[in-house]
Amino acid sequence: MTDRETWILGNREKDPALSVEDNARAIEPGYQLMTEEQRSKVRKEVEAGLALWPSHGDGKWKSKLLLRDSIATSRCSRC
Numbered sequence: 001m002t003d004r005e006t007w008i009l010g011n012r013e014k015d016p017a018l019s020v021e022d023n024a025r026a027i028e029p030g031y032q033l034m035t036e037e038q039r040s041k042v043r044k045e046v047e048a049g050l051a052l053w054p055s056h057g058d059g060k061w062k063s064k065l066l067l068r069d070s071i072a073t074s075r076c077s078r079c
Contacts, residue, residue, distance in 0.1 A: 001056070001064045008049030009061045020046050 007027045011018055024042040025031045056064060
């Protein structure tokens with residue numbers, strides 16, 4: 001699990017009717033200032049995060065391993 005995936009699932013838990021667009025706005029500061037191409041990438045990220053719902057939703061994600069994005073990126077760039 002990444003931080004952003006936990007935010008996406010957490011947003012859905014708080015509001016099951018939350019749209020992909022609104023979830024994208026919630027996880028990405030400055031969403032409204034992005035180009036449509038950038039917004040599309042964030043919406044796809046939200047959709048991928050929501051695809052985890054069957055196995056990680058309803059709070060199950062809280063017991064999963066949380067992978068810090070910045071650490072993983074840093075470690076993998078040295079590979």
